[in-house]
Each structure stands twice: as structure tokens, then as C-alpha cells.
Amino acid sequence: MNSDRLIPWLFLAPALVLLGIFVLYPIAYLVYLSFTAGSFTRAGVxxxxxxxxxxxxxDPDFWQVLGNTAYFTIATVIPSLIIPLGLAVLLNRLMPIGLRxxxxxxxxxxxxxSIAAVGLGFRWLFQTDGVVNQVLTRLGLEAVPWLSSPIWAMPVLILLSVWKQxxxxxxxxxxxxxTIPQSRYEAAELDGANDWQQFWxxxxxxxxxxxxxxxxxTVIFTLRxxxxxxxMTGGGPLNSTSLLVxxxxxxxxxQFDFGSAAAMTIGLLLVTIGLVYVQLRVSEN
Known part of the structure; x- marks a missing residue:
């Protein structure tokens, strides 16, 4: 009986060891670092x-970064859900299977x-003498300092993120x-429901x-x-595009301030765990 109970643990042991080394230990050490100060290049922590x-x-810089992250997240998540939802409905109902x-x-x-390749491409497009400003100039409009303006730099990052998502x-x-049965739509059409009512x-x-x-x-991908x-911007100009990560x-x-970085990481980890928990609870209902 005892040997029967031991066999499953023997099979699980390699995975549990890897989980402990590469997941549990780093998290535990991260928590420890968040309660320390100093750096590994000086006298230690x-x-x-x-x-x-x-x-x-x-820290005012931290609050500015939180504001930047909130703005970036909201402005990225909303179109990243609405646009693909609309496209998916159109492709599913109006397009032949091959074209879909x-x-x-x-x-x-x-x-x-690769986000690195895409980022370099967007930086080339939106630089001061880039393609976007060349098009604006030919249309008789003024060139926009996209990546050097505190107002316009963040929208460019948002555009890139939405395009990727x-x-x-x-x-x-x-x-x-x-997974939605087609019979529901057929029954709704017989009852006189229009396209909007069927969608809603x-x-x-x-x-x-x-x-x-x-x-x-999408929120998790955006937060990280x-x-x-x-x-694209190095966090500038004037810290206007510095995100939490x-x-x-x-x-x-x-800055080699591992304690503050670890504290921020713990906060981000807790937010992510909270979002996953909300997803699981809502999915159960």
C-alpha cells in the first residue's frame, strides 16, 4: 500500500524539482529582496x-509610471477587444470558409x-523624417514629433500594442x-430579429x-x-512613456535598486494573480 502511494510521487518528482528551482525559489527570493536595500555591486543587501x-x-515618479500604465492599459485593451470582436463576427457570418x-x-x-522587429519598424515609420510625417507633409499638414512629444509618444505605443494584439x-x-449553434440565429431570424438584436x-x-x-x-499582456x-522611446520624453515593467x-x-524593483514586481504579481482569480470565479458562474 505504501509503495503504491510512493510511485506517483516518484513520477512527479522531476517536475516538482524543476518547479521548485525555477518558479517557487525565484518567487520566494523576490519576496525577500522586496524587504531589503542595497545592491550586489556594493556591500550587499x-x-x-x-x-x-x-x-x-x-515616489512621484512611481505614481507617474502608474498613471502611464493605467492609460496605456485602458487605451490598449478596449480597442484590442472591440476591433477583433467586430472582425470575427464579420468573418464568421459573411466570409466563405476558404477566405475566412x-x-x-x-x-x-x-x-x-517579433516585438523587437515591429518596434524598430514603428520607430522608423514615426520618426521625425519618417514615412508618416512624409505623408502628412504631402497632404499639406504639419509634421508631428511623434516620438519626441509627451502627448503623441504614448499613442504610438498604444497603436503598436493594439496592432499586435x-x-x-x-x-x-x-x-x-x-461554438454558438447556428440554429439560434435561424430561430431569431424567423422571429424577426435584426442583426443588432442577434448580436446583442x-x-x-x-x-x-x-x-x-x-x-x-489582454490586460495581463498589456501590464507586462x-x-x-x-x-521606441526609452521611457521618454519626460518619462511620459515609462511603463511599470x-x-x-x-x-x-x-539604478541597482533591487529592493524597490522587487517590491514593484510583487505588486504586479499580486495584480496578475487577482485578475486570474477573477477570471476563474466568473467562469464558474
Missing amino acids: HWVGLQNYGRLLT DFLRTAYFIPSVT IGFNLVVFLAGLQ YITLPGLRSTLIFAAIT SFEQPYI FYLYEQAFA
Whole structure:
């Protein structure tokens, strides 16, 4: 009997060891670092308790970064859900199967494209003498300092992020739409329901779980955005495009303030866990 209980643990042991080494230990060490100060390049770290968390609450740069991240997240998530949902409905109902599969693949390509390559491409397009300003000039409009303006730099990052996310959500929504029985739409048409009523009373309720999944994953992907400011703006101008992950990277590897960076990472981890918990609870209902 004892040997029968031991056998499953023997099979699980390699996975549990890897989980402990590469997941549990780093998280535990991260929590420890969030209660320390100092860096590995000096005399070492020392215990400071909750000082890092308290310092973040009074740091104006941190609050500006939180505001930037909130703006970036909201402005990215909303169109990243609405646009692919509309495209998915059109592709699912109006397009032949062959053309639908082709367009689905075409829209999905940006999602698997290297963010580094895409970021360099967008930076080339939106630089002062880039293609976008050349088009504006030929149309008789003034050139816009896209990446050097505190007003316009963030919208360029948002545009890049939305463009990257649309394809993934489109595929998710198409998969969800194909689980809704066609008979519901046929019955609604017989009852005289128009396209909008069918969308509101059949499509949206049928996509409830899919919408929750897409919303949560899009928020998580957006919150962990790092490459966009790193490649395109360096967090500038005037710290206007510094996002949370980029800011904690700078705190850790430019300022060597591992304690503050760890405290920010713990906060981001808790937010992510909270979002996943909300998704699981809502999906159960």
C-alpha cells in the first residue's frame, strides 16, 4: 500500500524539482529582496522591512509610471477587444470558409512577429523624417514629433500594442463564435430579429466566457509590456512613456535598486494573480 502511494510521487518528482528551482525559489527570493536595500555591486543587501513599499507610495515618479500604465492599459485593451470582436463576427457570418481561414491567418501574423522587429519598424515609420510625417507633409499638414512629444509618444505605443494584439483575440473570438449553434440565429431570424438584436442577445451571451478570457489575457499582456518603451522611446520624453515593467527594469539594472524593483514586481504579481482569480470565479458562474 505504501509503495503504491510512493510511485506517483516518484513520477512527479522531476517536475516538482524543476518547479521548485525555477518558479517557487525565484518567487520566494523576490519576496525577500522586496524587504531589503542595497545592491550586489556594493556591500550587499540589508533588511529594511516595509521601507521599499512605503517609499514607493511617496515616489512621484512611481505614481507617474502608474498613471502611464493605467492609460496605456485602458487605451490598449478596449480597442484590442472591440476591433477583433467586430472582425470575427464579420468573418464568421459573411466570409466563405476558404477566405475566412486566409484572413484569420493574415490577421494572426502580427501576433507571432517579433516585438523587437515591429518596434524598430514603428520607430522608423514615426520618426521625425519618417514615412508618416512624409505623408502628412504631402497632404499639406504639419509634421508631428511623434516620438519626441509627451502627448503623441504614448499613442504610438498604444497603436503598436493594439496592432499586435488584434490577431490573437480575433482567433479566440472566431473559435468562440463557432461554438454558438447556428440554429439560434435561424430561430431569431424567423422571429424577426435584426442583426443588432442577434448580436446583442445571442452572440454576446454565447461569447461570455470567451470575452472574459480575452479581456483578462489582454490586460495581463498589456501590464507586462516592456519592449515598446524600451525599443521606441526609452521611457521618454519626460518619462511620459515609462511603463511599470520598464520602470522596475531601470530601477533594478540601471539604478541597482533591487529592493524597490522587487517590491514593484510583487505588486504586479499580486495584480496578475487577482485578475486570474477573477477570471476563474466568473467562469464558474
